[in-house]
Amino acid sequence: MAEAIAFDIAAELILKLSCRALSQVGLWWNLKHDIHDLKRTVCQIKAVLLDAEEKSVTDNLVKVWLEELKSRENSV
Numbered sequence: 295m296a297e298a299i300a301f302d303i304a305a306e307l308i309l310k311l312s313c314r315a316l317s318q319v320g321l322w323w324n325l326k327h328d329i330h331d332l333k334r335t336v337c338q339i340k341a342v343l344l345d346a347e348e349k350s351v352t353d354n355l356v357k358v359w360l361e362e363l364k365s366r367e368n369s370v
Contacts, residue, residue, distance in 0.1 A: 343360075350357040 346356050346360050350360050
């Protein structure tokens with residue numbers, strides 16, 4: 295009888311610990327996914343800025359936009 299109680303307690307403890315571990319893995323997976331999304335967004339922003347740099351040679355509106363963007367960056 296005592297062995298059955300000990301077994302039930304051990305089983306319950308393992309279940310709780312595994313749920314907690316799965317929860318932590320889920321948080322890690324979401325963080326990993328968020329970091330991947332953030333890296334992709336930064337790459338896209340970089341591509342837009344590089345294109346804007348090239349276009350600023352012939353497009354005055356793009357040139358002004360880049361200058362404003364750079365001045366904001368320096369003030370932060």
